[in-house]
Amino acid sequence: MRWEEAITALGGASGAWPRLEARYGEPHRRYHTLDHAAAVVRDSAWLAGGLGATERAEVAVAAWTHDVVYDAKPGEDERVSAEWAREALQEAKVGEAHIERVEGLVLATIKHDAPADDLLATALLDADLAVLGAPEKQYAAYARGVREEYAKYPDDVWREGRIAVLERLLSRPLYRSEAARTRWATTAEKNLTGELTHWRRARDDHR
Template sequence: MLTDIFLQLVNKYSKDHELATNLWLEIFTKYSEPKKHYHTIDHLEAIISDLQEVKDKIVDWDTVLFAVFYHDIIYKASISTNEGDSAKLAMQRLAVIGYPAEKAAKCANMILATKSHELSDDNDTNYLIDADLAVLGKTPYEYQKYTEQIREEYSVYPDFMYNSGRKKALSHFLQMDSVYKTKYFSKKYEAAARINTSNELDEMK
């Protein structure tokens, strides 16, 4: 499914099918790296699945899709520049296919927004960051699986360091007026997200 979505998306802007295939192979390879346990192809599929439900509310669907595909293409637990590096790579790849510069810049800004997940003036961005955090409001089983995968990605850190950082992240979400910025995602996931994150935080104390 993802392969077709990406290739059809690129082919709207470039007729170089070999280029489109190579760009997809790069994405697939990056999201399949051994050290990635959560930020994988499955994560992309989940985001797009959630966003399909609000496609009619999204103004620039193509740019949102490109932001999904590239937002975690560079993700290393040991660095703090993942979003910036991913946004830079996205700009480079979008330039190659002749994507409009203004839209490419919007895509980069969307990717950067997935770092802090703060309310944006751009509602397309709000839908993207909400879908990126949808896992927080999934079933307890899915949430547990997510926390285990995140811990594996950060296995380079001992428990005391990981727990400290994780507590900060969870507290950050809980201190927000709303974890989700759009009505759709707030209604669908907000209550469960607060329960899941609160429970995880309690277990770490």
Template structure:
């Protein structure tokens, strides 16, 4: 049985220990997916960590990466190729520009994944699969039977099911990432995002996560959406 996971409870380390742990997790996943354990593999992981640590990130940072990886690790038996899901987790927000439109960040992250993973020596079919998985996080619409896509998207959306006070900190962090957007435009855009999530047939696909997280996630989304309409 998978262990229970708090949807947004990053591990507690000193900064250096956290970085070392994440780099170790990167190397283990990449080796498991077929990459050679070379200096290039470490450089690639360090490049990704630097991206996740960019100063304009307030939610899409190493804490989010860690939280996603923790869910993937906990439910890895549900996936067909869990190491590829882990690598997709590493790459899915590797490019994050709040000023970009549409799915540009996901497309650019998928392209970067292709470059970095090929450089690290990953087989071509594995690179293509990681790119596919990263692109799924643009809309979180996953085909039935896509176990790897389900695990990645469920892990990415886990914060939605956090306790209300944690969810509110997440929503505030998103607002800080979009500080350049005037309040009326932000409210309208954020409302479209929330409505789109609520319109999904299911936010979570893996049965144990759906049972635990679907209801609190929809409650959080509905509550934030209602608050956006207040004066």
């Protein structure tokens, strides 16, 4: 769902798209670009296909804005993105209930957690992790892009941090919905395990 279409479905009229597009076009981004946001919009729309038009619009706005602020500062980025979404929706004259819902969805991406019965959050969170279940070359491009976005960290610091992230991802179910599990889970586990093996070997090589 296009940005303007989603805003209209929520009763607003927004001119925020150019600002959003500019944010995602910042030169330090390698993976968290407008292409990523558009992919999350697409996949969350598929996962939320059975919901009502208003709910699908809320998911779409959350998907467009969930990484609108990205400075490789986990937690802080999501909170500032939620603030950006709130300001854009207020400017668009969207109702407070919709604003709160979108804000909450963006904030749910901090820990990638929400109540089990929250179908909107399920659609957004599963879509945000769809890349983990992408074909091998696409996954490798994602992993390189994220490393480049964290270029300020030396290799040893990055390696240990990445190992921790991969171990955490592999320690729990990746996807909340059956549809996402069926589509992405097997490949995601393979991709994550392969990358984890790579970084563990790199650690051993440096000991």
